[in-house]
Amino acid sequence: MKYRDLRDFVATPEAAGELRRVRHEIDPCLEMTEICDRTLRARGPALLFEKPKRSTIQVLANLFGTPRRVALGMGEESVEALREVGKLLAFLKEPDPPKGLKSAWKSLPIFKKILDMAPKTVTRAACQENTIKKDQVDLARFPVQTCWPGDAGPLITWGLVVTRGPLKDRQNLGINRQQIIGPNKVIMRWLSHRGADPATTLAAVTPIPDTLSEFAFAGLLRGARTEQAKCQTNDLYVPASAEIVLEGYIQPGETAPEGPFGDHTGYYNEVETFPVFTIERITHRTNPIYHSTYTGRPPDEPAMPGVAQNEVFIPLLQKQFPEIVDFYLPPEGCSYRLAVVSMKKQYPGHAKRVMMGVWSYLRQFMYTKFVIVVDDDVNARDWKDVIWALTTRVDPARDAV
Structure with a gap:
């Protein structure tokens, strides 16, 4: 499925009845989170709040509230089809050496396609249709959510942050939350843009090779x-x-205490000091859409890309460990703190080798606290099956690391 931007993509779930327009006035302070959380837990539609309180800017929420909508955002019709994305990434991460001229020739279209996808620079951009200059910058005009009663204040949540280091021209794209502390100041890490098309947003959280x-x-x-x-x-x-x-910019040495905020663990995080980002200019489209979410005890919306991307991880891991049958990061484990792997065991200690390999292979797994490895006759995605295997097949003295 091809789409040009966020607005073009939003038309897809709306046509399928998976987007609802909320025409009543809704407060971004707490009320919006309550509605979004209830909708997500019911596996409900994306929500477009047309009349947020204290703002004229519409709020798009719960866009990635189901794994299927994540798959649509990544250009596939189903979650299962994301394995093809994983196979492409596995090939790009570790290309197979050509076994002959025919093999090399078959690989050429893939590399040509990648080269043809280099970003195209334009001089007239929709994101610069309107400009708010330095003295007029006021973040209060945007409907930024305050998600939980104990939060320190409004928090930008789906902010894509663009950075570039001093040694290379290549930019990096990531997602960082940003606490508003003034009309033109937030606590964050670098330049931010909101409301990118879903492919760009999801690319920021996908384990792509460093060369891409x-x-x-x-x-x-x-x-x-x-x-x-x-x-x-x-x-x-x-x-x-x-x-x-x-x-804007970050002035070296300018920091501020961030938090507390309700986190994806279901707890409020501790107050910590982070850099302050000073905004010099805001550009936006005419009648912009503010893309927002909340984080809380799983399942929350940011957990849904993790559920869908299990399918992306499998081919990546199988490229290095062919014995792996399935891989699952359950959303209840915050989508990264616990992993379940099923494999075809071939020798004593094989499971420990795979366990250590999973921990070290992708940097996305460096914060994974628990890795459970089961035989291939166990459904890694069925917690009842996993618990049965743990209680009947595991010797803690022998099998725990």
Whole structure:
């Protein structure tokens, strides 16, 4: 499925009855979170709040509230089809050496397709249709959610952060939350843009090879090159179709205490000190859509990409460990703190080898606290089956690491 931007993509779930427009006035402070949480737990639709209190800007929420909508955002019709994305990433991460001229020739279309997906720079970008300059910047005009009663204040949650180091021209794209502490100041890590198309958003949380940019990978998912635009106040590039772009800088040494905030673990996090990002300019589309979410005890919306991306991880792991049959990061484990692996055991100690390999192979698993390895006759995605195997087949003295 091809789509140009966030607005183009939103039309897909709406046509399928998977998006509801909320025309009543809803408060971004607490009320919006309650509605979104209840909707997600019922596996309900995406929500477009047309009249957020204290703002004229619409809020899009629960867009990735089901694994299938995540798959649609990655250009596939089903979650199962995401294994093809994983196979492509596995090939790009560790290409198979050609066994002959015929084999090399068959690989050429893949590399050509990747080269053809290099971002395209445009001079007229939708994200720069409107400009708010330094003295007029006021984040209060945006419907930023305060998600939980104990939160320190409004929190930007789906912010895609663009950074570039001093030694390489390549940019990095990640998702970082940003606490608003003033009209033009947030606590965060770098330049931010909101409301990118789903492929770009999901590329930011996908284990792509270091040699491939997130913008190029988003183009592969979308089936069309990512159009990017140079920012007005610096040399960074953002998706030309982004809804809202915050441009600014971090002054070395300027920090502030962040939090507490309700976290994806279901607890409030501790107050910690982080850099302060000062906003010099905001550009946005005409009638922008503010893309928002909340984090809380699983399942929450950010856990859904993790559920869908289990299918992406499997081919990546099988490339290195062919004995792996299935791999599952349950959302109840915060989508990364616990992993269940099923495998075809071939010799004593084989499970421990795979366990250590999973921990070290992808940096996404460095914070995984528990890895459970079961035989291939156990359904890794059925907790009852896993518990039965643990209690009947495990010797703690022999099998625990």
